[in-house]
Amino acid sequence: MNRAGETGAADDSGVGNTSLVQDAVLAFDIGGTDMKAGIVLGGLGGEGGLGGEVGLGGEVEVRDLQRHPTPLDGERSGASVCARIVELTGQYRSAHPELKISAVGVTVPGIVDEENGIGVFSANLGWKNFPFTATLTQALGLPVGFGHDVGMAGEAEFRLGAAVGKTDVLVMVIGTGIAGAVVCDGKRIAGGGYAGEIGHAMVPSPDGGMAIMESLGSAGAVARRYTAATGTPVAGARDVLALAAEGDLAAKTVWADAIDALAFSVAQCVSILGTETVVLGGGLSMAGAALFEPLAARVDELLTFHRRPHYVHAALGENAGLIGSALKARSLHAASAEEGTA
């Protein structure tokens, strides 16, 4: 009776030979120059996943992070990228016999139809309506979590990072350009792949006209505008900030213009969506208090009876996109496993 009981317990737990092999997701973040790859472990909670409720627990770990050149091939870049993903998946499998790669996550830039797994358009990478999910699912025989790079990073910050438990969130990644992810009432907005393009929204410009937001507020714009104003080349926005701290007037003006542009867009989100949490990521967010404090003050001036948002630093760093696509891939894997047992 005792032995039968033990056997039953072992069966119920599902523990067998496979217990030595850990389930993992291999994630890819496709950029205009490089593609990153890495194994994402942990942080994925039990069931639920992206389709379910907020609050997946556990520490997340990215293992064996690699960078490779993105195979650029004009309009055929989609197929080339997929072929490279298949090749790298084989290499990761050989290199990590201790892991069972049970799903793949992929993020791409541009306009992305996440629902149908299609890269609609990318100016830098060249594809038009390329079916990433279908191509990779067929080639790999695995569930594929496919999404927009900043969208997936935002999703990761919302599920595991700086905005856990918040329902109305704007994630802004401020680097060379500016991209955003928008969470409303506890769900990230897709808008058919067109949501989150806050860097390309109009804002009032210092000359009294209008400008694209990222032409004033991005790290790239801060450096470029300082050089244009003074003729002095700088390595990046960090130098401009240092000069502003020393009292350089041109640097202070360029920085104030950037804050005005960012604040204007934040205030639009608050007015239209009731945004309560602003997550700032990307290179410019490293400015810390020099960014957060004047930004909050300027947003405040642009609002009346509205909510006042909280500002937090992105928590998951530059691997947020990998983690987000892995979360999505894992939830698809869990769903297909459930179907399999049903």
Next chain:
Amino acid sequence: MNRAGETGAADDSGVGNTSLVQDAVLAFDIGGTDMKAGIVLGGLGGEGGLGGEVGLGGEVEVRDLQRHPTPLDGERSGASVCARIVELTGQYRSAHPELKISAVGVTVPGIVDEENGIGVFSANLGWKNFPFTATLTQALGLPVGFGHDVGMAGEAEFRLGAAVGKTDVLVMVIGTGIAGAVVCDGKRIAGGGYAGEIGHAMVPSPDGGMAIMESLGSAGAVARRYTAATGTPVAGARDVLALAAEGDLAAKTVWADAIDALAFSVAQCVSILGTETVVLGGGLSMAGAALFEPLAARVDELLTFHRRPHYVHAALGENAGLIGSALKARSLHAASAEEGTA
């Protein structure tokens, strides 16, 4: 056998004595001066309702529409309004023995916590954190569909009106002021009660600074700004439009400023949310092509690779709010009936 068959059929259809009494929702739209009441019939499809999927069918009818002064009582206005709703519900019941009022819908202006049924704040009506749903549910013993007036109107346009089948929608009601409702990925956004305040978002103003959007784009602003510019009093925005059509330069400028302000806000929504459909309601929307055509053209200038939205006239007229709250009330009634039979 024939008779038994007939009896069975009658039982299955659920037709009995109650079939002579039609289920109806009594809806109230509470404004700063008047409160509207009306019986909402039809248009409510089968199950589903507000919580379910898009696509409720059938013609909607508002019967015995009444207007009464809103009982204004400072901070106690919430209680006074509820008392009046209870009183009017009794009157409607007496006057309509052919109807069974099975649920009540209520819309209010201001900041509204729909999830918890609370009127958070209304500048015109005076309440602060008044528990409308709890108060009315207790007093009436009926399910109460409670919501923001423009939010419920937007919901009705999305479910039954101008935006049926669309997933990314901005509803703008342009009257004395401007309020909005935002639908993203097929769900209206609440933002804790703070979403949709597009009339209070900042836009670039003609003097090179910034202004609250409704101070330039509303019907009230158009009339007021024309009079301020010319010293000539006008009855409303309609007069200004007529003057613009005749070539009056000040009227043309004021109208162009209004278009610029409205277009700026529409373009913000498109950039941030991928809005595909813009529903225009309220008095100013009666301007028709004089509004729609320059608005679409101006929005187009403010966008680059973004979606281009379609513009449609609100379909449900000034009773959209009543209809929206009735839809919500009906879905709550259906849900509670289902619980009762489970």
